[in-house]
Amino acid sequence: MILDKDGIVFAHITEFMRKIRRQRSGELGSLEHSARKSGYPIVDPETSDLLEILCRIKKPVRILEIGTCIGFSALLMLNASPLSEIITIERNPAMISPAKENFARFSAEKIRLLEGDAADILPTFTEKFDFIFLDAAKGQYPLFLKECLRLLEKGGILVCDNVLFNGRVVTKIPDIRRNKTIINRLSSFLEDLESELSVKTVILPISDGVTVSVKEECTDEKALP
Numbered sequence: 001m002i003l004d005k006d007g008i009v010f011a012h013i014t015e016f017m018r019k020i021r022r023q024r025s026g027e028l029g030s031l032e033h034s035a036r037k038s039g040y041p042i043v044d045p046e047t048s049d050l051l052e053i054l055c056r057i058k059k060p061v062r063i064l065e066i067g068t069c070i071g072f073s074a075l076l077m078l079n080a081s082p083l084s085e086i087i088t089i090e091r092n093p094a095m096i097s098p099a100k101e102n103f104a105r106f107s108a109e110k111i112r113l114l115e116g117d118a119a120d121i122l123p124t125f126t127e128k129f130d131f132i133f134l135d136a137a138k139g140q141y142p143l144f145l146k147e148c149l150r151l152l153e154k155g156g157i158l159v160c161d162n163v164l165f166n167g168r169v170v171t172k173i174p175d176i177r178r179n180k181t182i183i184n185r186l187s188s189f190l191e192d193l194e195s196e197l198s199v200k201t202v203i204l205p206i207s208d209g210v211t212v213s214v215k216e217e218c219t220d221e222k223a224l225p
């Protein structure tokens, strides 16, 4: 039995969805399976399907990912939008090394892995992206949101993972003390995102909570932060 994530998703529904879901096949399916088995924090199955479908619909050409881990979601997005070039950022050496191995194994020359803290790297970018996937430290989401909005092209899509933090963003009850800061930061991230007029956002109560935003085609640049 899969545990209920504090009311975001009922356990029996997740269980049903995962039972009926067609598993990813091929090399990517094997990587997904082994990454989950080894306990790497890659996207949940439902979020992976959402990412794949959004990439297939949008067909982005320049993707930015914040939080590479071992490279699964970057490879998934490349597979779903083969014309894209992907920049992915990772700060943890324990993840960088397997990510590099995986990108080499999949001959993913169109994925560029930047090593370091996204808080330092993002402000150096000037070129925009038409698809951004934010999947990094939740305490930094308000900061990263500003950069994502700056770097997102008109008509571009922004996907942010783990925005409900096991429902604690709603209940405001931290399991441990230091999570209080994360809850407060994620709450202000969601308020900032919802009040941002340059994008239209939906909060999806799947996995740990995922937002999907699209940047308006017509934005008043002066209104942007």
Ligand SMILES: C[S@@+](CC[C@H](N)C(=O)[O-])C[C@H]1O[C@@H](n2cnc3c(N)ncnc32)[C@H](O)[C@@H]1O
Pocket: 041, 042, 043, 066, 067, 068, 069, 070, 071, 072, 073, 074, 089, 090, 091, 092, 095, 116, 117, 118, 119, 135, 136, 137, 140
């Ligand atoms: C949830 S995992 C990413 C999973 C990956 N997107 C996937 O689904 O295959 C989050 C990753 O973000 C990295 N990370 C967290 N904060 C970061 C930051 N400020 N800069 C760069 N990487 C960061 C962590 O080291 C971790 O590997």
